[in-house]
Amino acid sequence: MSTIKIEQIKKSYESTQVIHGIDIEINHGEFIVLVGPSGCGKSTLLRMVAGLETITEGIVKIDDEVVNDLEPKDRGIAMVFQNYALYPHMSVYDNMAYGLKLMKLPKAEIEERVQQVAELLQIEDFLERRPSNLSGGQRQRVAMGRAIVRKPKVFLFDEPLSNLDAKLRVQMRMQIKTLQRNLNVTTIYVTHDQVEAMTMADRLVVLKDGVAAQIGTPMEIYDNPLTQFVAGFIGSPAMNFIDCEVTDQHILIAGQTLTRPAHITVRGKLVLGVRPEHFIESQSVGLQGKVEMIEKLGASILLYVSCENNPQPIVIQCDNNENIKIGDSHNMVFDLQKMYFFDPDSQQRVS
């Protein structure tokens, strides 16, 4: 069993504070993804858990033991770096055995463990090679092997897939997830890629400017974002944000007046958020606009529809439809259950 508890953790570099008190509780075997735009502090947070950065304030506990002052090697962690950080002057075997030798394990056991992990990751054929003679995907697996072979209590991943090409990334994504589930090791994974975050995480932590904007399962966050930032960050293509005003009878959007659906109880000048996939085919009167651009994705298409008085075109995802042409006028009908309203000042969700 290994759990991680992060309590009111803070980090400052001299006078600038970069992490402003984050609390996360991680259960045994859970796959936690820290996601956020660059500079949000996700890597810093991970490195504080690893012991590579000092903790300015707050507590990190692994298995109920405070590890703030422990050296990285004493925390029972293993880490996979973005650039893999393989030792270039050692063979794959020595790379994986390096940590085990330092644990002073008997030679036979080291050999057995490395063999086992190499088979698991299908790298047993190039144990004698140097990292420079491996492809990106193979290096990535060696880096994973080096982490697994130590039998750590916690895996830490720092954007491990961002140096791979798109196809390999999708493949490795599933492999890592399967591996983690089989080994049942508590994992913290950092990424800026929201698709990676959605597909891999048991629970997501969306970070913004050193604050945890929202913590929850991917679907919870997708269905129920608490702030405009989270709503825009999670989900692809990103959610549309349209300025609007809700009165007792109407919703005013981009100079057009629509009838207020009965279940919408909020009032005032707000930001309406609608995901591209949450428009419906309907004959009822919706928002009128002009198709400006069409992106064909194969199974579906993306329409970029511009409305007068609305600066950004509205993105709509719909089934492939050859009849829609650029320049057509388009009737946009919202899925009434999937409309989100945000306060334009606080960016918080209002309902």
Next chain:
Amino acid sequence: MLKRVHYRSSYLPYLLVAPQIIITILFFIWPAGQALYQSFLLEDAFGLSSEFVWFDNFIELYENPNYLNSFARTGFFSVAVASLSMSFALFFAALADRVIKGSHTYRTLLIIPYAVAPVLAGTLWLFLFNPTLGIITYFLDAFGIDWNHKLNSSQAMGLVILAAAWKQISYNFLFFIAAMHSIPKSLIEASAIDGAGPVHRFFTIILPLISPTTFFLLVVNIIYAFFDTFGIIHAITAGGPGNSTEILVYKVYNDGFVGLDLGGSAAQSVILMFIVVMLTVVQFKYVERKVQY
């Protein structure tokens, strides 16, 4: 693929490389040729008459125990200087690499000796170790060590090695610290997570990774010890006592300009030139191959 069409006129490329070629001819090819020619001559001290003697000057050197001793001495001297200056530089670089606050000041201070002229460096150490006035001599006396490099030949050798090594530490330091900085930080972190302490890390990760630099510096340092230490030796011991600090390059000067055996001295410098060429070839061969890791 280089395109020829860039220069239509045929003389422009020659014109552009001419300054470099003229400098090389004037300051290297021509004097080297002169030395080579002179090494085959037997001249009288006033340059009034000369006789072409083929390899006699070289044969004489080969049979001269003084010269062979100087050869062995130079070997010892250069190995001592290279290893002393490189190990100190490596030690300082390893420490400076870990410094976070004021690292700039540290580095600047460590680089200063490189800006000191060799003769000044020699004089500096000469004052420190002066048998009658030197401050270090004074302290050594308190430990019962009687320092007099003007009489004691091994002390004299020790002093020139110390001075020559000290001057080269900065240069080596610069290269070592640059090499250490080029090691990705994540490698060091990965080994820290793997459980290696700073010392183990240094020997198993950092040292192997900077080995190309180490090799490069080894060659550079040996060349330095062979040739650039003239000023230091001239200022401190002038080759004495006896011939105990007379390394090859100093012997060239001594035999040629003091002893006025111009042919023999030229033959010695030709041999030195040959050694440099060999060292350079070795270095290029290995640096080209880039020391595999």
